[in-house]
Amino acid sequence: MIAGSHNTSAVSAAIEHGGSLAIAERLFPGAPRPWIDLSTGINPHAYPLPAFSAAAFTRLPEPGDITRLEQVALAAYGAPSGTPIVAAPGTQVLISLLPRLLGSRQVAILGPTYAEHAAGWQGVGADVRLVAGLEAAAGADVVVLVNPNNPDGRLVPPAQLAGFAATLAAKGGLLLVDEAFADLEGKGATIAPFLPVPGVLVLRSFGKTYGLAGVRLGFAMGDEALVDALRAAMGPWAVAGPALEAGLAALADEGWRRQMTLRLESEAARLDAAMERLGLKIVGGTRLYRLGEAEGAPALFKRLGKAGILVRRFSDQPRRLRLGLPADEAGWQRLESA
Amino acid sequence: MIAGSHNTSAVSAAIEHGGSLAIAERLFPGAPRPWIDLSTGINPHAYPLPAFSAAAFTRLPEPGDITRLEQVALAAYGAPSGTPIVAAPGTQVLISLLPRLLGSRQVAILGPTYAEHAAGWQGVGADVRLVAGLEAAAGADVVVLVNPNNPDGRLVPPAQLAGFAATLAAKGGLLLVDEAFADLEGKGATIAPFLPVPGVLVLRSFGKTYGLAGVRLGFAMGDEALVDALRAAMGPWAVAGPALEAGLAALADEGWRRQMTLRLESEAARLDAAMERLGLKIVGGTRLYRLGEAEGAPALFKRLGKAGILVRRFSDQPRRLRLGLPADEAGWQRLESA
Numbered sequence: 001m002i003a004g005s006h007n008t009s010a011v012s013a014a015i016e017h018g019g020s021l022a023i024a025e026r027l028f029p030g031a032p033r034p035w036i037d038l039s040t041g042i043n044p045h046a047y048p049l050p051a052f053s054a055a056a057f058t059r060l061p062e063p064g065d066i067t068r069l070e071q072v073a074l075a076a077y078g079a080p081s082g083t084p085i086v087a088a089p090g091t092q093v094l095i096s097l098l099p100r101l102l103g104s105r106q107v108a109i110l111g112p113t114y115a116e117h118a119a120g121w122q123g124v125g126a127d128v129r130l131v132a133g134l135e136a137a138a139g140a141d142v143v144v145l146v147n148p149n150n151p152d153g154r155l156v157p158p159a160q161l162a163g164f165a166a167t168l169a170a171k172g173g174l175l176l177v178d179e180a181f182a183d184l185e186g187k188g189a190t191i192a193p194f195l196p197v198p199g200v201l202v203l204r205s206f207g208k209t210y211g212l213a214g215v216r217l218g219f220a221m222g223d224e225a226l227v228d229a230l231r232a233a234m235g236p237w238a239v240a241g242p243a244l245e246a247g248l249a250a251l252a253d254e255g256w257r258r259q260m261t262l263r264l265e266s267e268a269a270r271l272d273a274a275m276e277r278l279g280l281k282i283v284g285g286t287r288l289y290r291l292g293e294a295e296g297a298p299a300l301f302k303r304l305g306k307a308g309i310l311v312r313r314f315s316d317q318p319r320r321l322r323l324g325l326p327a328d329e330a331g332w333q334r335l336e337s338a
Numbered sequence: 339m340i341a342g343s344h345n346t347s348a349v350s351a352a353i354e355h356g357g358s359l360a361i362a363e364r365l366f367p368g369a370p371r372p373w374i375d376l377s378t379g380i381n382p383h384a385y386p387l388p389a390f391s392a393a394a395f396t397r398l399p400e401p402g403d404i405t406r407l408e409q410v411a412l413a414a415y416g417a418p419s420g421t422p423i424v425a426a427p428g429t430q431v432l433i434s435l436l437p438r439l440l441g442s443r444q445v446a447i448l449g450p451t452y453a454e455h456a457a458g459w460q461g462v463g464a465d466v467r468l469v470a471g472l473e474a475a476a477g478a479d480v481v482v483l484v485n486p487n488n489p490d491g492r493l494v495p496p497a498q499l500a501g502f503a504a505t506l507a508a509k510g511g512l513l514l515v516d517e518a519f520a521d522l523e524g525k526g527a528t529i530a531p532f533l534p535v536p537g538v539l540v541l542r543s544f545g546k547t548y549g550l551a552g553v554r555l556g557f558a559m560g561d562e563a564l565v566d567a568l569r570a571a572m573g574p575w576a577v578a579g580p581a582l583e584a585g586l587a588a589l590a591d592e593g594w595r596r597q598m599t600l601r602l603e604s605e606a607a608r609l610d611a612a613m614e615r616l617g618l619k620i621v622g623g624t625r626l627y628r629l630g631e632a633e634g635a636p637a638l639f640k641r642l643g644k645a646g647i648l649v650r651r652f653s654d655q656p657r658r659l660r661l662g663l664p665a666d667e668a669g670w671q672r673l674e675s676a
Contacts, residue, residue: 017574022402046396057552057580058384060545064360089427089554089576096573101438116573123570207398214395214579216427232461235434235454236355238427240578241552242395 016115018312018324019213024305031308036331037324039312041150041181041289044327045260046211047250056241066239069247073219076251077183077204079192084227087239087247091180091205091218092116094230098176098201099124101229108140110149110156112317114178117144134164141173148181148189151291151312151322152284158191162200169199174223180205181286184261192221201226206243208288209257210250217243264288267325274336275323278304289324297321307338354453356650356660357551362643369646374669375662377650379488379519379627382665383598384549385588394579404577407585411557414589415521415542417530422565425577425585429518429543429556430454432568436514436539437462439567446478448487448494450655452516455482472502479511486519486527489629489650489660490622496529500538507537512561518543519624522599530559539564544581546626547595548588555581602626605663612674613661616642627662635659645676 018039024031070085079085088094099105099120107121111130121128121142129140134156137143143164148155165175179202182189191202201222207213217239220230239247250256264287271290272282278300280292289312294300301313301321312322326332356377362369408423417423426432437443437458445459449468459466459480467478472494475481481502486493503513517540520527529540539560545551555577558568577585588594602625609628610620616638618630627650632638639651639659650660664670 017398019398020400022400040398042396042398049395055552057387057550057584058380060357060378060380060551062358062360089431089578090573092573092575093427096571097435100571120573212395213398213575214393216575216578233434233438235428235430235458237430237551237554240427240554240581242580243578246395 016315018322021310024310028305028308031306033308036309036326036334038326038335039310039322040213040324041286041322042208042213042324043211043260043264043288044325045263047246047253047256049212050245050249052242052245056245059241060237061239061241061244063236065244065248069239069244069251070219072248072251073204074221076254076257077192077219077221078187078190079195079202079221083195083221084224085219085221086227086231086234088218088220088230088234089238089240089243090207090216091178091203093234093238094203094218094220095178096120097230097233098226099126101226101233102142102174105142106140107142107144108137110134110137110143110145112314113146114150114180117146117176117178134160141168141171142176143168143173144176144178146178146180147191148185148286150181151289151314151320153286153291154284155185155189158188158194161191162194162197165197165200169197173199174226175200176203177201178203180208181288183209183257184264184287186261195222196224197222199223206247206250209260210246212246212250215243215246216240217247261287264325270332271323271325274332277336278338280321283320285322289322291320291322293320295319304338307334309335309338354651354653356662359648362648366643366646369644371646374647374664374672376664376673377648378551378662379624379660380546380551380662381549381598381602381626382663383601385584385591385594387550388583388587390580390583394583397579398575399577399579399582401574403582403586407577407582407589408557410586410589411542412559414592414595415530415557415559416525416528417533417540417559421533421559422562423557423559424565424569424572426556426558426568426572427576427578427581428545428554429516429541431572431576432541432556432558433516434458435568435571436564437464439564439571440480440512443480444478445480445482446475448472448475448481448483450489450652451484452488452518455484455514455516472498479506479509480514481506481511482514482516484516484518485529486523486624488519489627489652489658491624491629492622493523493527496526496532499529500532500535503535503538507535511537512564513538514541515539516541518546519626521547521595522602522625524599533560534562535560537561544585544588547598548584550584550588553581553584554578555585599625602663608670609661609663612670615674616676618659621658623660627660629658629660631657632659633657642676645672647673647676
């Protein structure tokens with residue numbers, strides 16, 4: 001029935017993600033509760049939810065309000081006003097949709113990284129290579145990188161990316177920059193000020209920075225044809241009312257972001273110290289998660305799990321564990337005494 | 339950059355929809371407030387919102403909870419358990435996505451009807467015909483109908499649809515049945531009990547029946563390959579936490595649906611009487627909206643607008659107006675004395 005489509009639900013189902021307590025409870029049924037969930041890169045200090053209007057739940061979002069949200073997002077992300085941008089119910093939808101809009105391509109992904117990128121392209125039959133750096137991406141017509149990278153925090157300087165993109169675009173190619181973890185890393189961590197650049201599409205994630213992953217909000221900005229195609233593929237009301245109202249409040253709040261950047265910098269340092277005490281060598285990360293390495297990582301994963309502390313492991317990198325930030329002092333103390 | 343894609347954002351932007359008070363205020367700047375918005379088919383008596391958990395906003399929805407929501411939806415809609423089903427952030431996403439997954443086709447749409455169906459298919463360059471009935475759809479490989487239809491309430495008996503679908507499927511075709519307004523019309527209004535039927539995809543909308551259009555929730559069920567393709571195109575977390583929790587509560591509540599069906603039956607009768615007093619002949623509808631016809635419909639649209647009452651007009655059917663139900667007695671009295 002579907003010409004040229006490949007079913008990826010089986011692939012997706014098999015991808016390991018952080019954040020599933022259901023899986024944690026199956027792995028460690030006897031662990032003390034509540035779970036300390038450090039398996040995601042979601043900010044544990046959520047932006048204070050606005051008092052939602054009744055209309056946020058009962059009425060369709062007004063198209064004009066979505067446009068306003070997109071403009072507030074451009075300003076928050078440091079992109080020039082006028083840059084094409086579209087809001088979506090989370091960044092994941094954009095990651096899954098793009099390969100279906102562009103079709104099968106020669107794709108190079110700077111990896112290891114967030115696994116849904118490869119899954120999306122493999123799902124449409126694309127030829128996907130994981131490469132270590134931009135120089136190894138030659139020949140690809142779609143180049144994907146998460147910047148700063150998840151899980152290791154590797155940052156390709158945006159100016160270098162913009163130059164690379166120009167070469168790629170001249171051949172009709174696309175550079176997809178997933179900046180899911182760029183918000184709290186300072187202005188040098190984003191390509192947004194260079195936009196719009198033809199052939200560059202930037203993804204930004206709302207839920208991680210603001211600790212509101214459940215509302216589902218994300219953005220794609222940059223290349224106009226791609227932004228338009230994504231908007232058309234999702235239709236006019238993909239973003240929910242609560243996401244709209246939370247987004248309008250939080251994205252406009254530069255003071256909160258500034259304070260949070262400082263707070264998380266200090267918490268990330270405390271996390272590094274805790275991980276080192278557990279025998280992990282810190283090899284990277286961002287202010288929202290740290291990546292540690294140790295021969296004994298698989299054993300440490302189990303030890304923490306049995307203590308009710310869920311962290312992120314990687315089936316393809318068994319010596320590594322990624323830890324997010326505890327939400328409160330009780331969580332810190334359980335981690336520090338584990 | 340995008341082979342075979344056609345930009346439909348301009349088309350979509352031009353489609354008139356109900357429910358935009360921003361447009362109403364531009365048209366009738368001096369109208370008395372608050373607006374009585376009768377321009378949608380959304381139930382004005384919203385399902386009581388559950389007390390959302392904090393996790394609904396802060397955490398990613400658990401995949402197992404989405405599966406549970408889908409199973410509750412199957413039961414609520416009267417489809418056999420085991421029928422392939424996928425939840426989405428509203429039905430509109432599904433309507434916009436399907437043409438992009440299936441590509442250009444010969445499409446017949448039973449019309450006039452909800453305009454986004456035609457826009458979606460035209461957006462991928464499909465050959466789209468509006469036809470008056472199934473018999474006129476011969477030769478098409480995708481047949482779309484809204485059942486019961488919006489705005490006229492026309493219902494093609496589901497048994498007849500199932501037979502038609504079998505013929506269509508034998509040629510590799512697809513029957514898309516948008517049952518956005520079927521929930522409160524009784525068991526005879528849905529093809530769900532016949533599912534799964536190869537080549538039949540049924541769309542169900544949560545927001546209209548439960549008066550919660552802002553949470554964004556809808557479902558596609560039926561043909562397994564299409565359900566899988568839609569799931570893959572949206573990825574694992576397209577549905578927001580509040581939609582998940584509201585859906586789980588409301589879809590399981592058969593008593594509420596039974597009472598609401600009776601309540602809206604009586605309110606629809608009151609609406610018919612009010613519309614007839616305004617000079618409209620009732621030509622169809624469902625329990626959530628009524629369609630009226632009169633030579634003077636354009637003048638009546640203006641008269642109501644100046645009185646702060648927004649109703650739905652149709653640029654291609656100027657003699658018709660569609661009215662939804664007032665939310666409260668004050669709204670009824672403003673309509674009845676307009």
